[in-house]
């Protein structure tokens with residue numbers, strides 16, 4: 001019988017992010033004045049960065065962290081939102097957090113307040129405000145983070161279709177930041193379209209800061225790949241500079257894809273892996289455009305230009321309405337990323353760009 005589990009042959013790396021961490025820390029040292037929106041392509045490391053930031057800041061300052069990860073929680077109706085944000089204090093239950101070394105809390109209420117909220121005799125926003133005020137008075141900085149806020153898009157206050165929960169939440173966030181300076185509020189999302197509705201909303205524009213978290217820069221990728229033992233605890237193989245360049249040319253700074261390739265390198269050669277990868281990415285595009293000439297036309301423009309804005313598609317023989325739908329679909333399927341601050345589209349990472357290029361080689 002085995003005594004112990006074998007150690008993993010590769011560890012999860014965390015590369016650089018000095019600039020991003022310094023930015024977040026800088027925000028925390030200012031009085032809260034606006035809502036901070038963290039955006040960036042799919043899997044660009046937004047959530048990981050936030051956890052790292054919290055871990056560091058918790059060691060240095062008196063903070064109270066409330067982290068709502070809406071991807072993990074099932075939020076369908078108003079009651080789900082209440083259950084996600086509030087926790088009845090005397091149950092002794094602990095909510096699960098992704099990193100066990102971070103002390104993550106929720107709005108704490110006792111059973112009688114919960115009952116009142118559920119029966120609509122107490123306003124949940126007032127309850128949240130009271131706790132933030134209490135923490136601030138005690139010299140503790142409250143930080144409220146909501147990951148994947150767009151998950152609440154279809155929830156209505158008291159299930160009344162006229163009153164969107166998200167609008168009420170934004171009003172509350174503006175009141176807590178710009179007006180009362182009570183809490184740091186950070187919202188992360190990779191849904192560029194959702195963020196765009198926020199970005200162009202004139203009431204919110206003056207009360208929000210947008211910060212982009214992108215894939216790693218080339219120098220970071222090279223540093224990682226040339227020091228695998230240091231960053232990923234890989235002892236079984238090393239990579240040459242030429243190997244690292246090849247990986248960069250295929251997936252760029254997309255950490256998730258790099259980790260994936262590093263995993264395969266235990267069994268296969270780099271050229272085998274990257275050739276298969278290229279084929280796979282081409283296949284994704286071929287599969288996506290199958291039987292749809294218009295999708296092909298749109299991607300052809302993306303292939304030529306790399307970064308495109310709406311007007312670049314003006315030359316295409318596609319009705320505006322259909323074009324908008326196509327672009328939305330491409331963003332939803334993570335083929336393209338839409339950057340709300342610049343109103344531009346580009347392939348979701350280098351590997352998608354490669355797939356598009358390969359597809360049009362024919």
Ligand SMILES: Nc1ncnc2c1ncn2[C@@H]1O[C@H](COP(=O)(O)OP(=O)(O)OP(=O)(O)O)[C@@H](O)[C@H]1O
Pocket residue numbers: 012013014015016017040041042043044045046047048049189190255256259
């Ligand atoms: N600085 C980093 N160095 C190395 N790997 C990282 C780094 N940041 C994130 N990763 C890895 O990249 C992957 C994606 O990270 P994460 O889930 O934080 O991205 P995200 O931007 O929040 O994604 P989504 O768009 O799906 O919300 C994870 O496997 C994570 O371990």
Ligand SMILES: [Mg+2]
Pocket residue numbers: 046047048147
């Ligand atoms: Mg995330």
